Amino acid sequence: MSGFQIRDAGPADTLALSEALVEAANWNSNRIEPRVNVLSHPVRSRYVAGWPRPGDGGLVAETPEGEVIGAAWYRLMSADRPGFGYVTAGVPELTLGVRPMWRARGVGRALLQGLLRKAAESGHARISLSVEHGNFAQRLYRSEGFTVLSSGETSDVMVRSLN
Numbered sequence: 001m002s003g004f005q006i007r008d009a010g011p012a013d014t015l016a017l018s019e020a021l022v023e024a025a026n027w028n029s030n031r032i033e034p035r036v037n038v039l040s041h042p043v044r045s046r047y048v049a050g051w052p053r054p055g056d057g058g059l060v061a062e063t064p065e066g067e068v069i070g071a072a073w074y075r076l077m078s079a080d081r082p083g084f085g086y087v088t089a090g091v092p093e094l095t096l097g098v099r100p101m102w103r104a105r106g107v108g109r110a111l112l113q114g115l116l117r118k119a120a121e122s123g124h125a126r127i128s129l130s131v132e133h134g135n136f137a138q139r140l141y142r143s144e145g146f147t148v149l150s151s152g153e154t155s156d157v158m159v160r161s162l163n
């Protein structure tokens, strides 16, 4: 890891998480959704609304000058207000996004590995996510131990044991 550092995401990091959420929603440059649409989307908005709640955890990557370049976090969702990668109550759902200029420099993997450690230390037994077909991020997730739990028309739900 070089040129960036990783710290815990706190209550003041809603904006950092929102930016990363927009990056995650817009992974496909042929299909860009305006920021305002992503953040007001009925399901997507659940990934940041009311951050943080008990059971949530997150990390922010930033430059030595404190400029945010990416974030990864997990949230506990509920069956009546699930995320796209909802598995069951008590399994938090992960989101990951890195600013385009900073991609392919190890930031995403460092955030992911750090977040998996954090989730395990916090006592979570499993973690899940949703990834659309065609997103190379799926290879990153597989290489960090995630497996496909269910495959839909446009996306897969992946899970990883934290034991």
Ligand SMILES: CC(C)(COP(=O)(O)OP(=O)(O)OC[C@H]1O[C@@H](n2cnc3c(N)ncnc32)[C@H](O)[C@@H]1OP(=O)(O)O)[C@@H](O)C(=O)NCCC(=O)NCCS
Pocket (backbone or CB within 6 Å): 023, 024, 025, 026, 027, 096, 097, 098, 099, 102, 103, 104, 105, 106, 107, 108, 109, 110, 129, 130, 131, 132, 135, 136, 137, 140
């Ligand atoms: C997915 C994402 C978080 C990865 O972050 P990153 O900082 O670029 O990733 P890293 O540099 O740590 O690279 C992780 C792996 O992905 C590979 N990778 C990076 N960029 C790639 C690209 N454009 N195409 C294919 N593979 C790529 C790397 O080779 C690396 O594997 P390696 O360690 O075996 O070399 C980032 O690209 C991103 O924000 N994408 C848009 C948002 C998104 O898709 N989020 C996930 C939604 S489920």
